[in-house]
Amino acid sequence: MIELRVNGRVHRVDADPQTPLLYVLRDDLGLNAAKFGCGLGQCGACTVMADGEAIYSCITPVSAIGTRAIRTVEGLGTVDAPGPVQRAFMEHQAAQCGYCIPGMMMRAQALLERDPGASAAQIRQALQPNLCRCGTHMRILKAVARAAELMGRGGKT
Amino acid sequence: MRRRACSVRETLPHDGNTFRLRLALLAAAALTLAACSSSGPIDSTPPPRAPGPFDKALVLRGARLAAIGNCITCHTAPQGRAYAGGYAVHTPFGTVYGTNITPDPDTGIGRWSEAAFVRAMREGVDREGRHLYPAFPYEYFTRLSDDDLHALYAFVMTREPVNATPPANQIFVPRPAVALWKARYFKPERFQADPSRPAGWNRGAYLAESLAHCSACHTPRDALGAEKKDQYLAGGEVGAWHAPALDASSPSPIPWTAAALAAYLHTGLVDEHAMTAGPMRPVVMNLSQVPEEDRRAIAEYIVSIDTRAPREREARKQAALAHAPLRPAAGTDDRAVRNGAAIYAGACGDCHDRGRAAEGGALRLPLAIGLTIPTPRNLIHIVRDGIVPGVHDTRPWMPDFRGALTDGELADLLTYLRSLTDRPPWRDVDAEVKRASKGAG
Amino acid sequence: MRQSRREFLATGGALVVSFTLAPLPALAQEGGHAAPTGPKLPGSLTRNPMLDAWIRIDANGAITVFTGKVELGQGVKTALQQVAAEELVVPFERITMVTADTERTPNEGITSGSNSMKDSGTAILNAAAQVRAILVDEAARRLGVPAAQLTARDGAVHASGRSITYGDLVAGGNLHVNAAAESKLLDPSRRVVMGRALARLDIPAKVTGGVAYVHDLRLDGMVHARTVRPAGPGARLRSLDAGAVERMPGVIKIVRDGNYVAVVAAREFQAIRAARALGDRTAWEPAALPQDASIHAHLLGLPARDSVILDRGSPDAGTFAATYRRPYQLHGAIGPSCAVAQMRDGKLTVWTHSQGVYPLRDALAEMVRMPREKVHCVHMEGSGCYGHNGADDVAADAALCALALPGRPVRVQWTREEEHAWEPFGPAMESRVRASLEASGRIGSWRYDVWSNTHSTRPGKAGNLLPAMLLATPFIPEPPRAIPQPEGGGDRNAIPLYVIPNARVVSHFIASSPLRTSALRSLGAYLNVFAIESSMDELAAAARADPVEFRLRHLEDQRAIAVVKAAAERFGWTSFERRRGHGRGFAFARYKNLAAYCAIAMEARVDPETGDVRIGRVAAAVDSGEAVNPDGIRNQIEGGIVQSISWTLFEAVTWEPQRITSRDWARYPIARFSHVPESVDVHVISHPGSPFLGTGEASQGPAAAAVANAVADAIGGRIRDIPLTPGRVHAAAGASAAA
8 A cells, every 4th residue: 555645635545656656646546637648758748746846757656755745736726716827827728738738737836836936938948848749838838927926926825 | 478467266166175275275375476477469360250261171170070079068058059158167176168169259269360279279378378277178189280270270260150258267276377287287299199009099099189088087187187197097077977987997887899889979879888978978969970980990999998808808798798687686684775676666677677679678777887887976867867868869868757756765776776786885875865966967 | 200209399308308219310410421412501511401410408498519520629619619609699608519429419520621610610600590590480489579579699589578598499399400501690790709719618627637638537447458569560460478468467358369469457557567568578570661761762753643733824844943841740649549448238439539430430330340320439638639640540449459348448548659650640742843933023934743642541441540450350441542622632732822824733642651641730731831932932032022022922812911911010020130040931821722821920040050940939910711719719820830840840750671760759859848939929810700711720831931931041041851950950051151
């Protein structure tokens, strides 16, 4: 049995400790946001946060998580009470197919918690590990900048 | 002769090594008493910037030589324009920024005559007569032939001029102190061929010891940053990385052959050896653009420095290939090794257990030099940052595990991997991991 | 049958209830390749004329609208709901949209070709208008008031003081009638819902972790499968050592049929490990592929079928000559394809992100040898597919695995390497321009030849499904076909919109292809517009004319002129300061010469030493007819520009003699944030009341040419081979500097 802290709750999962976190999140905990994009750490669609740091959940075995606090998009807010990053992405309609977006959001959340005053250039650089194939990049950049504004006002969420 | 005001900058060295600080301050103090000696400026009329007077074949030859010299790497900032300077070279004495060597007249070397260029390369003195920090490897370039310098000048003078001023150096050794250092450690000289060796070997020796300046990274240095000449190519440090020994003490599990090394210098990826990583990557990227004969010559020369007998090298190779299975022996009770093995199985084994020949497989790690060098530093960088090609580069990709593993997990993984070799455990792995975290590459 | 339904409905049952009792064929049109019969009706109504196939209203007023098109992330579901809400005069939120499902929705073939608004939007626009008219007429009958005195509003029909809800007005199967050819459409100048940039319906779930994709579907007892694909195209299975893999944890079954191999396990990671282990224990007899480096020469040496698609006047041999090339390129969906299938009680259900559930259903039925009615395909979203990618193939994988494990839902997830290596590619193409200028500075003569493999191998037939091709008794792919003009395949947009007195365009269709190809967003338009618009710049230079002005010289279509001028103005074309290493480029095309008009201006900064290209400002103008959701249009054009920049600067499929080598993002790099533009500004020109013009593919071609033109402007050297790699840019810069 593996114990995981995800979005503020403790879960006990009967999984092979070598299972990458991504599959445990999706299949055992029913958390759909983090996506399988490559399983190779090349595209960032699987990005979640562990103790505030953005990680590739597709190459991180659950055994390596330990007591670190995992956060996924589901932990940022809900449809009725969205967090600032989610609000910003909806405001800017920053999605086409939307498959890469949760990874983008978690990378942005990690950046903005660490550096709330990140510049446009720094945001662009921080998102470099994440791929988008639909070409939604411009909106994603605007949404992250907007999220920084929203977080600045209301404090971190 | 123009005098320059001598000022002692008080910037502390990067790692706060007080011994070095005292030594350097001593040197600086000695210098404030001495005359600020330097060579005089070389006047010049601004040479033509258009490629007109430079023969195309000469420029191409210069391009080939510049690739071997890896000039573009130290003279280009990350995201910066080519050759326009701004690349930070971290030394134990502070940080030096590569200069703008585009033919821009105001911020580059557009006003440098060929004589000024040659003097800089051979003597480490700029157009105004100031001493250049030996981070610029004139100790090696001094060996270049007249013809090669002529071609290199044609090459740099035909690059795109870029108006860009690099950041100011943050080094506490004043330039005049460099004169002392040079007096002690540097002697301009030409390359001397060894008549007992074949022409190909001499060519390789010439390239390696002048342009390619392998020794600058692969030879250990003393506290004043001078090469330890009696430990030629016995391994050195370059920034946060270790450059492995290439002589008889080479830790490479499979000893290098000339053919393998030549192939490595071409693609960075050769059977039974680790992929190129860290500061060696740009070297290989540049060498991949030169003719095969140049790489082959360098490889033959370098391999000849490893004086082990063929039988010993073969025995070493067989021992490496016949290596024991990757799991620690039953009954091992070292907690770190056990924990590291578990981490390996979950994070690394799916690729690294299968070998490179398998689709999606990677080098079996007992063959990796990162495990056998004296420091875990290289492996820390590789695991933390991955080996990620540039955006247009289609070479293999190892993902970064920076966030995946905590410091403690990384330390255990390193301990486990080291236990797969016949080397003694690394000292102070935890401290190395923490130090690498602070340095942030 | 219809009689008994009417009797049932007369007792007041809602249509929704009746749906479950009525035999399926009465409600859902037959699928397959059957040509639409009957009179020509607006859009997809021709093929699906029953109004209640499109719109259902139940007794309590809930409205369901059905479309045979699918949401690909292009916002079509939202746009269609806007169309329905407009003509039904109900609040947008009152409607539930149902997308392609072989048991519930009309058959609209494939969501492709940028035809969704034209086909489905037009059908729904008219169906909704006609439903509204029927309900108004019913109200008039009941209230004894002339219909002209009634207004439909907010889901009810109103007379002075009295009103009847739509739910109450539905009776006696009054919507179960064929559509008429004409509709009483509302005044387009008074739009309430259409024309507004409403927030997309699908985004909230996507940013909060809701179930949004077929990848998220989980059914009770669901198991996981992974395939083991051949070593390379055409490879045949030589040996397979399954023993050790069968004993691996969680492995339920190894499916093997000829060259087809898959493994099913209880948990996903177990399937991943088992498939990897099985792959390591499988030996293949490889097939030989032609050389990567000389593929265009190889293709041009194959037999081709020539069609003259434009023959006007007498073009001469041409003083300007240029050859353009494009390699095989990937769809490269960010989420590899996925499907879930279950075989239960003699019925096969497949949840799929296929663009065409009806043709897929037919192909699957053929492959598993079951009657069509026993195969049910339901669309759930996938990641962006940009054409025919692995979606249909993985559905076939799921079907085969489901049949091997009757009763269990089976989820098949393609790997990244699988998607990269086995999706049908966008075909390699070559084209040649020969043109001459008149003394007046206009193009007098234009010859254009284009060579291409097929851009269409979608299922309808089982032989177009990869798994079916691998079976011991394989299904043979259909003979490749060329899509005829005016839509075209390899020759899509091969005919310039410009007015040229003497012009001849020949399309050379190469049936035989060493690699599997199919539709990739914009099909041949990408290369053809790249070629035509690059040539326009070179001809403009020869005529010493400004590139924008030169294009206007040759345009008579007023809408084309409008987008060209708008893009140039918004970019600041005439005030741009050109410097070495910093240039600007322009391009224009009307997609298929039938759909949306798009003009693009952009600037590029090029480092001649490294060959690195960075795009700065981009300004685009687009005319899509009536813009139902302007933000959706902007999103598609922006996305198409960024994607096309990636194709044009980075992308080429690579292979060795026996296997595809571009198997992941390392070996097939695409543009990352570092290489997307500084800014993209899209100006939408809307014509309310005008037919909808397909937009999703309109910017691919112009963006590619604008990149090439901007790079040429920056370095003074022209590159005609896609991709414009750093090596090619460096060489062109060096060549021009030396010249």
